[in-house]
Amino acid sequence: MTSMETDVASSSRVVIPGESLFPSAEDLRPGKGTYELHGHIYSSLLGYVYVREDTTDSRNIRVIEVRRNEERHQHVSPHIGAIVTAKVINIGPRYAKCQLLSVEDTILGGDYTALLRKEDIRSTERDKIEISECVLPGDILLARVISFGDTVTSFLISTAEEQLGVVMATGETGEKMMTKDWNTVQGVETGRVETRKIAKVPNLNLHSTTKAK
Amino acid sequence: MPYTLSKVRIPLSDLLQKTSEDAPSSSSFRPVCFKINLFENKKGSAYVEIGSTRVLAQVVGPCEDSSGDFYEAQIKVVFSGFDEVSIRSQLIGAMRGLIQLHLYAKSLITINLTVLADDGGVLQAALLAASMAIIDAGIEVLDVCVACQVAVLPDKSLLVDPNKSTQTQAALTVAILPNLNQIICIDSSGTMSLEEYEKALEFAVSKAVKLYPIVRKTLFAEMNS
Known part of the structure; x- marks a missing residue:
């Protein structure tokens, strides 16, 4: 669906849940393992911070993710439309x-x-x-x-x-x-x-x- | 300041060992030891030791709950080795505030808590163990959780982390989300005036925050191992 996405920065920064990652911004989106509250993007998992470039709508949006290990997320329950x-x-x-x-x-x-x-x-x-x-x-x-x-x-x-x-x-x-x-x-x-x-x-x-x- | 022994092996062998009868200091915790991911290939466990109170938490799930809620996960807490009636609902309430339940619709998260030894402050240890096990399981949460029990002594002075033999007039357990500055659990017993209550609450929150560096260190230790 979002075929234009590429992994850009996979930092070695380790965060724990509740840590503030970035202030909210127009070109930042909270991805998996993060949430947005009171103008900040917070981590909701223990893991490494990843920044992914998403150019789907010809706009450069950076998606912030937190992953426990490199490959994939765990424990996602099915949601409607998935x-x-x-x-x-x-x-x-x-x-x-x-x-x-x-x-x-x-x-x-x-x-x-x-x-x-x-x-x-x-x-x-x-x-x-x-x-x-x-x-x-x-x-x-x-x-x-x-x-x-x-x-x-x-x-x-x-x-x-x-x-x-x-x-x-x-x-x-x-x-x-x-x-x-x-x-x-x-x-x-x-x-x-x-x-x-x-x-x-x-x-x-x-x-x-x-x-x- | 409390100190951490988070790198050491779990001293299951000396569970029955008597701790030295140190005079309880009013401003510091008993020695604490936290550890997560205790079992090699099964994520979702934590061990918390505060003085000689020892609690082991294991998380199962999220797994399917066909009769569950359409909007959020259900939480089940199973205690063993402890008469849990007094603290189970407090624990569930706190976990409901901690976990991002809306991400796990129609799912059930089971927290198994084993109280290996009870020397006072089981609720604070259980809150810490359950929250760290949830984080170890990779379930999305709002924040880490730190908890602290304080006692109001008969002479109206405040004592942090009382053990079972302490003569107290009242006791108060608080769990907070330190980054979001939210209280997710308050459990009080005994009698105190409103003024004492406010003072005890403020004291407990200030002491609970002291555990944050230790929780943080424990979680980091897991990522670096």
């Missing part, structure tokens, strides 16, 4: 139960499950959807969090967008499946064809087919 990576655990007549693996580019620390309801699988011909023709247990999905659910159910996710859906499939026999076209996958070993709701991620699918050859 793209999540989910693994299908089981399917039923009305919904597929999924385990959330990561939120955007962050691997989740805790265990979170989500429901993919039948009518949220695709945006066209919703009444004709059969879950088993779209996802099967073991598949890895890209999906969007659409709701926190009601008081008894868990998060609800949706794949009703072109670029969302199955990115890695496991066949009924357990073999690895490669995408054949936009609706079907083919077994690597047996050549069996199964149907899926494939995520139309051009780069990702291209990458996986070249790798298989």
